[in-house]
Amino acid sequence: MSIHIKNLSKKFNQIYAVNNINLSISTNKTVGLLGPNGCGKTTSIGMMLGLIKPTSGDIIIQNKNINTFERNELLSIMNFASPYVELPKKLSVKQNLEIYGRLYGVKNLSLRVNELAEDLNLKDFLNKKTGELSSGQKNRVSLAKSLINKPEILLLDEPTASLDPDIGDYVRSYVQSYKSKNKVTILLASHNMAEVERLCDSVIMMKKGKIIDQGTSKEIISRHGRANLEETFLKIVRSKDEMA
Amino acid sequence: MRWHKIYALCLRHIYLISNSLPRIIDLIYWPTVQIFLWGFISKFFTLNSEYYSNTVGIILTAAILYDFLFRVSISYNIMFLEEIWSRNFTNLFIAPIKLSEMIASLTITAVFRSLIGLIPAALLAIPLFGVSVFKIGVPLLALLLSLYIFGVTLGLLVTSGLLRFGPSFENIAWASLFFLAPLGCIYYPVEILPLSLQIIAKGLPLVHVFEEMRNILLNGTVNYIEIFISILISIAYFIFGVIIFYVAYSGARIRGTLINMGE
Numbered sequence: 001m002s003i004h005i006k007n008l009s010k011k012f013n014q015i016y017a018v019n020n021i022n023l024s025i026s027t028n029k030t031v032g033l034l035g036p037n038g039c040g041k042t043t044s045i046g047m048m049l050g051l052i053k054p055t056s057g058d059i060i061i062q063n064k065n066i067n068t069f070e071r072n073e074l075l076s077i078m079n080f081a082s083p084y085v086e087l088p089k090k091l092s093v094k095q096n097l098e099i100y101g102r103l104y105g106v107k108n109l110s111l112r113v114n115e116l117a118e119d120l121n122l123k124d125f126l127n128k129k130t131g132e133l134s135s136g137q138k139n140r141v142s143l144a145k146s147l148i149n150k151p152e153i154l155l156l157d158e159p160t161a162s163l164d165p166d167i168g169d170y171v172r173s174y175v176q177s178y179k180s181k182n183k184v185t186i187l188l189a190s191h192n193m194a195e196v197e198r199l200c201d202s203v204i205m206m207k208k209g210k211i212i213d214q215g216t217s218k219e220i221i222s223r224h225g226r227a228n229l230e231e232t233f234l235k236i237v238r239s240k241d242e243m244a
Numbered sequence: 245m246r247w248h249k250i251y252a253l254c255l256r257h258i259y260l261i262s263n264s265l266p267r268i269i270d271l272i273y274w275p276t277v278q279i280f281l282w283g284f285i286s287k288f289f290t291l292n293s294e295y296y297s298n299t300v301g302i303i304l305t306a307a308i309l310y311d312f313l314f315r316v317s318i319s320y321n322i323m324f325l326e327e328i329w330s331r332n333f334t335n336l337f338i339a340p341i342k343l344s345e346m347i348a349s350l351t352i353t354a355v356f357r358s359l360i361g362l363i364p365a366a367l368l369a370i371p372l373f374g375v376s377v378f379k380i381g382v383p384l385l386a387l388l389l390s391l392y393i394f395g396v397t398l399g400l401l402v403t404s405g406l407l408r409f410g411p412s413f414e415n416i417a418w419a420s421l422f423f424l425a426p427l428g429c430i431y432y433p434v435e436i437l438p439l440s441l442q443i444i445a446k447g448l449p450l451v452h453v454f455e456e457m458r459n460i461l462l463n464g465t466v467n468y469i470e471i472f473i474s475i476l477i478s479i480a481y482f483i484f485g486v487i488i489f490y491v492a493y494s495g496a497r498i499r500g501t502l503i504n505m506g507e
Contacts, residue, residue: 012500080338084331085334086332088330090264099252102255103339
């Protein structure tokens with residue numbers, strides 16, 4: 001599934017959160033979305049998910065414009081995970097996965113839940129209430145929910161934020177291994193440069209609602225004459241009105 | 245609308261209730277307290293009022309019916325608020341479900357939540373106060389239907405406010421049910437109101453429901469036209485509520501509030 005974004009803008013109270021961005025993500029590629037807080041990453045993801053109505057521009061997913069096409073049909077092949085979005089705390093992990101599986105119309109649901117429980121090590125707390133889990137466990141459950149429908153497009157918003165290095169590495173390894181076994185296009189918004197370098201085929205840098213650079217990590221690093229992506233990020237963020 | 249999606253949304257709330265005994269007790273507790281309170285008031289009035297001397301428990305029946313309306317509406321609001329409180333809002337709105345399916349699931353679950361409280365309370369009134377709401381007979385179903393539709397409508401309007409103004413609208417959600425109570429003529433005939441308010445009150449289904457309830461219990465006759473009018477008014481408000489909900493949702497998409505609701 002490919003994603004094409006054309007001249008996409010979103011204005012809140014006369015201020016552009018996203019300002020005329022253009023980007024393409026090819027099928028089965030993982031693209032990192034980088035930028036400082038408030039640069040428009042979450043707004044861009046929100047527009048792709050249909051949660052936010054663009055002020056102008058088009059989002060085309062597999063040749064279907066989400067503004068004109070039946071939204072639910074596209075949402076059934078997409079999914080999203082973020083540590084800032086949670087699942088009902090009073091429901092058990094299994095109940096939550098069952099409900100979302102049903103909402104996404106997953107066939108052989110109990111088989112799929114067991115598969116995810118096995119893959120993401122959820123078995124020990126499958127019947128525990130989601131609100132009683134540690135943040136690392138919650139994160140894995142959230143990831144399981146985002147994979148319940150075997151999405152062809154997966155949007156991840158800071159998936160390892162607030163996780164300890166061990167769990168963070170576990171999640172990154174899982175995403176990497178999942179990607180190698182499944183056909184999925186991933187857009188990963190993150191502040192973790194090492195994570196982006198490790199997981200992404202290419203990177204998009206945003207600042208003040210605009211795309212200011214894009215390419216592979218190596219291309220961007222060499223273009224800015226820095227040693228790694230973190231230094232490049234700092235250079236771009238701290239520079240004034242730098243455009244590619 | 246796809247029923248398996250509506251069922252999945254209902255299941256979320258069924259699990260929530262069945263996972264928690266305190267929640268079940270809470271659902272039964274308040275209607276029962278109402279029955280006790282109004283049961284004693286009703287008993288006192290029956291013994292001391294000529295108006296009520298012929299019909300035992302007219303106030304208690306009104307209390308049970310009003311409580312049903314209250315429970316339906318509050319259930320609708322709470323179920324929507326649960327999604328905000330649990331920060332599940334975004335997950336729900338990015339799932340491939342239609343707004344109509346969401347409305348249908350809340351509407352269906354609201355009646356179950358309400359009946360969990362209402363049925364024990366209504367049954368309790370029979371041995372405790374010798375009052376049975378079931379004395380109204382078949383028209384009771386029509387009266388409950390009208391109250392149900394109107395209760396859902398109030399829920400829709402409050403949830404629209406939550407979409408429009410965010411969780412800060414929560415306080416209005418609790419207060420909303422009391423706005424209409426004085427005009428609903430639940431415990432007194434519509435003639436008690438000043439003429440100008442009578443005109444407004446007759447635009448609400450509540451007046452028609454409670455006037456008819458009193459008519460059935462006092463006179464033993466059923467005015468089906470009055471019941472039909474109350475259902476018709478409720479449906480008109482419901483359609484208005486659905487439109488407002490869609491407008492609020494569209495506005496929330498423009499303002500971008502769906503993505504961070506609950507934070």
